[in-house]
Amino acid sequence: MLGAFSAIELASPAVLLAAAFAPLLIFAYLRRQSRRWQTVSSVLILERLPLRRTLRRRFKPPLRFFVEFAALLALVLAAAGPSCKRQGERVAVLLDNSLSMRAKSIEGEVESSRFEEAKRAVKKWTALQSGRSKYSLFAAAPKLRAVGQEDLDRSGLLAALDQAESSITADTLEGAVKELGRSHIFDKLLVVTDKRPEWLSGNESAASSPSPAKQTKLEVLTVGSSAANIYLSDLRFIPGDAAGQPGKIGAAVKLSGPGEIAFRAALYPQGSGAALHQPAASVSSRAAGGKGGEVFFTLPHQAARHEVFKVDVVAEGAGSAGVDALTEDNVGWVSTAGARTLSALLVSPRGVADTLGLSDIPALQVDAVSAESYAGLSAAQLEQYSLLIFHECAPAAAPRRPTLLIIPPAENPLFSAAGEFSSGKVASWASAHPITSYLRLELVPAAQGVVFDVPPWAQAIINVEQGAIVAAGESEGVRFAGSGIELLPFEGARTPVLSILTLNILNWLAGGAELASGILTGSTVRLEGGKSWSVTKPDGVSEAYSLAPGSSFSYVCEQPGPYRIAQQGEKAEARVITVNSFFPAESTTAEVLPLAIPRTIEQEAVEAEQNQPLWPYLAGLVIVLLLVEPLFLSGKAEVSRS
Amino acid sequence: MQDSFSPTFFRQLQQLKIRTRRAFLGSRQGMHRSARKGHGLEFADYRQYTPGDDFRYIDFGVYARTDRLYVREFREEQDLNVMVLLDASTSMGYPEGSNKFELARALALALGYVALTDGDTVTFCLLGQRTTPRYTGPQSLSKAMKELHGARPEGVFALLSEVRAAMASQRIPGKCFFVSDFLYPLPEQFDALDYLRSRNFEICVLRVLAPQELQLDAGLADVVVDAETGQEVELALDRSSREQYALALAEHIEGLEHYCRRAEIEYLLVSSAEALNDIVLRKLPQIGVLR
Structure with a gap:
């Protein structure tokens, strides 16, 4: 890791003056050596031997001296606050991996998603950067997170890009930009998104930045092209009334893009088992650009109280080709319970x-x-x-x-x-x-x-x-x-x-999620403590949770679809929660939404903190040396003066 | 010390006798040929008869040949006055753990015991400390052991004056065993030995040195302090200095040896690491001190 660093800087060079204590250690050893007394019967013969002449000849330090000397020097160096200055620029690549990035667009003759296009754009961009640059890859959805390790070289970044996956949730792009920009780590922040930058005037100042603070430069690569998209923006269950009016399911369908399009919405009842392939009902309607149309499905009286319904929307008729850039937002689930x-x-x-x-x-x-x-x-x-x-x-x-x-x-x-x-x-x-x-x-x-x-x-x-x-x-x-x-x-x-x-x-x-008929992907559902819960996900996989009394657990719903929550050992479901990917901002693929960010962001930390501090290593070395120092104690007892 | 004196060792000591090259006057009858003529077994000389002589000693064979009366004289056998000078100066306690003083003390006692079993009179003198009474008879050994047992090597003195003081009470010449490390300047040693010679003592020098003194210890501290004078000497120990030490020590040893040879003083150098019985039973008879 230290290979990424070059020159060593000292936070407090004056502390190095403490190295003046090193001669003191030598002197102490000399003194100790010269003070090694031994009483002999007579010096009658010994006094005829040659006496000590020079310091060099006299000073023959033991191994222990070198250990102590190294520990002292390491201590002084650590106190001086050495740090390695990084070599090259440190670049954060913030990848918009929200739902809208799954939108398909035609590039040449090849259909690809905006996310794939974003990856290619990053590769192209990094090819133009300095070979010394170090990259860290981040994804913005469902919340800011690192992908792969930090400080990667270009090949490492490309490998990390291959690991990155698009999400089916909304992004937190603006917050992520601020968070990364204010951090003291990066020199440059590259945002790759399907939004167009709307540069704010002036800097984003850090709340507690000392002056002069370092700036993080922002760059935005906008990918993707405008593509019409039909999508479900809401699903709701309207209960029947006492007069015998049956319950209904209302589906709000919108079109992102110009013109008007015909669509067909189909209702699929889903019990506790798999979804039926044949719709129970289907309704055709039209949706105009920027506006929505709502269709209603009347439920049969015998619909179970806890039944879950799936609604699927498909564009049809003339001009339906190419109006569905995103397919993930065409489907939704609604529960009649809760x-x-x-x-x-x-x-x-x-x-x-x-x-x-x-x-x-x-x-x-x-x-x-x-x-x-x-x-x-x-x-x-x-x-x-x-x-x-x-x-x-x-x-x-x-x-x-x-x-x-x-x-x-x-x-x-x-x-x-x-x-x-x-x-x-x-x-x-x-x-x-x-x-x-x-x-x-x-x-x-x-x-x-x-x-x-x-x-x-x-x-x-x-x-x-x-x-x-x-x-x-x-x-x-x-x-x-x-x-x-x-x-x-x-x-x-x-x-x-x-x-x-x-x-x-x-x-x-x-x-938990009882408040609405459905929650959004990435939302949490609270599981009460003192019980054992079984959560069956939309893909049919069950997970068990045994919670201690007094505790609770927030279960994150990552997939769209019905989540069935039951107490273990009980057949009846305690809750059925439908999770949907209804993010209007993400489904609006026909227009390029703005991303309001400044060109530079003032960093929070002082420059010295950007460097890799070396004192922990030196402090560790001191500890190790002091631990091993007793091993070098001379086996011979020193004879004190009697 | 007492461990060295096993019953076997005592029995072996009883077989030994102190050998002197010349006759000394004794104080009482003993086992050594005396300078005094009188009643004894060993014929000494003839003397003209004078009135009052015992008729039993007239040699009538000589009278028949010479027609003169001669009486036979016999060398009287008397005891030997044995003086054991044991150096109890501080230097005998160093180097620490070398048992130099312990060996010297054991040697003194062993020689004393040999003399006592031979009917001689023995006086132990702890140089710098005290002088014991004269002991006679083997049964006195326990007293002597008790006296010497409490002795510790401590004290600083001038060798000649201390020898003088020790010998002040000695009226009768005899055998003197001088047990010391002899780490004194050669002239001082010579003066002390000369004084003993002037008192007509037959001297046996037993020099006890520690192995660390015979060969310089590599782990010796850089500053050495004389146990007696407190003089400090800073050393730079290396191979050449160790060689120089060996030369200086050899010179000192040779100096004393040469003096002893010249003065007909029996001399034996022993290491404190040597076994007591080896010294007493083998080495001392070898040099003719014991027989």
């Missing part, structure tokens, strides 16, 4: 008239009451609700239901406010917590709000410099979350960051 029973009570000063957009969340039934009305609700009435959401108010005592407090008053029984902030920036977050999954935390608007005094049973999820703005935890078996920033009204795609955060919090409070 969403019907989830209901939330919104307690807001605004009262019953306004659910603050929460009613727009599919399968979430929201009742709104004023704070005064809430006080009058009986325990039995509260039992009807799966969730309690308090907006700008708080209950007098901690409820026995999962509860979300949004900007609560300072005095509340769950998350007391530690203060207010007017200008904040997300500083840290619990990256492994389900609440932060699929969230671009850098983009969380933390302009104002309150920071919490996080109780011992809870965890700070998102922090600004002033404190925690989102906290969550479980107390006596009930989950509670608090948001110090405004989440409402829920505006869906208009405020994607807040909407994802809101959905994540509601999902987590509800205990």
Whole structure:
């Protein structure tokens, strides 16, 4: 690894003056040697021998001296903070491997995906770079991760490229660019994506960068060409009513691209077994460019309560060729279970008239009451609700239901406010917590709000410099979350960051994926502790999990399709969760979306930290030398002066 | 020390006698030919009869031939005054672990025992420390052993004056065993030996050196300190210096040997690593000290 480095730099060259102690060691040895006394019967004969003359002749150090001398020099060198300066540029290659990169396009006469095109572009680009450059390959979906080892040469990078695989989730490209750019490691960042760069003016300054900070240069290689795509953007189950109206499944179909296209949507019921090949129903309709059409399938009355349906969309008719760049987004699954029973009570000063957009969340039934009305609700009435959401108010005592407090008053029984902030920036977050999954935390608007005094049973999820703005935890078996920033009204795609955060919090409070009729690939499902779970994936493979009481496990749903979760030993499924790849931004393949990034990003760390520090090796050497030093102790006892 | 003196060794010692080249006057009857003429078994000379002589000693054969009265004189056999000078200076305790003093003390006791079993009078003198009473008879050995047992090599002295002091109480000449490492300047040794000679003692020098002294120890420290004078000497030990040491030591040994030869002093150099019985039973008879 050190072969990638050239010159050695010292952080504190002045410390080398401590090497002046080396002669002291020699002197100590000389002194020790000259002070080796031995009493003899008489010096009558010995005094006739020649006396010592020169230092060189006298100084015959033992092996132990060299060990100690080496240890001293290593210690001094380590204290001087040596580091190896890297040779050549260090380049991070960030590969967009999101769902849209699977879009097929015609290149010449060969059909290939954007992902393959991206790989070829990287190969071409690296051929023009210096042979000394070192590459590290990263993938942006489902979240930023390294592919292969760091500091690869070109051949290593090409091998790592072969390992890279495209994902069926959305990317985290902008966040990944910032994260890599601010890291002190790379000189250049190459982004290979199907998005076009929209260069922001000015630098992205690191939060705590000392000046002058080093800049990471950004380059973007845009691959892929515009390709029309028909896709499923949503699937929802509409339960039947008491009047005998049968339930329906609504499928929203959109077309990315110009014109209008005819399509056929087919419904396949799926029990616990494999999907049927013959559709139970099929509907034909048309979708216009940029707009969607929704088709409905009426379910038969005998449809099982926990039945899963698969919907497949195919373009047909004249002009259908070449309008389906992505096939992964043509299929979706929906479960008739789960969403019907989830209901939330919104307690807001605004009262019953306004659910603050929460009613727009599919399968979430929201009742709104004023704070005064809430006080009058009986325990039995509260039992009807799966969730309690308090907006700008708080209950007098901690409820026995999962509860979300949004900007609560300072005095509340769950998350007391530690203060207010007017200008904040997300500083840290619990990256492994389900609440932060699929969230671009850098983009969380933390302009104002309150920071919490996080109780011992809870965890700070998102922090600004002033404190925690989102906290969550479980107390006596009930989950509670608090948001110090405004989440409402829920505006869906208009405020994607807040909407994802809101959905994540509601999902987590509800205990998993019950909140919606389906979740997205990469989402997590919570498995409660104290039970043994069997999870059957869409491909039919089952996995067993035995969880200790009090623990829980977040199961990541990586494949699209139905996940059947049952307790081991029980035939009945506890939950059926459908997982879909509905990412409108990824399915929009007809237009090249912008990627707003700066041309350079200021790095966080000082330059010295870019180099490979050598002091740990030297410190290790010192320890080893000191450990072996007793082995070199002279076997002969030194005779002290009597 | 007592381990060396096994019953077998005692029996072997009882077979030995101290040999002197000349006759000494003794204090009482003993086993050694004395300078005094009188009653004895060994014929010494004739003397003209004088009134008062014992008729039994008139040699009538001579009277018949010469018509004069002569009486036979016999050499009287008397005891031998044996003086054992044991160097108990600090130098005898070094090099540490060399058992130099222990061997010297054992030698002194063995010689003392030989003399005592022969009916001689023995005095042990720990140079620099004390002088024991005169012992006679083999039964005195236990007293002598007890006296010497507690002795430690300690003390610094001028050799001549100490020998003078030790010999001050000795009125009768005899045999003197001088056991030491003789690591003194040669003139000082010669003066001391000359003094002993002037006191008409027949001297036997037993020089005990440690193996480390006979051949310089390679692991010797760089600074050596004289155990007696405290003088420090810084050394640069290498092969040539070891050779020079050997030459210097040989010169010193030769100096004493030469003096002893010239002065008819019996001389034996032994290493402290040697076995006591080998020295006493083989080497001392070889040089004629014992028979």
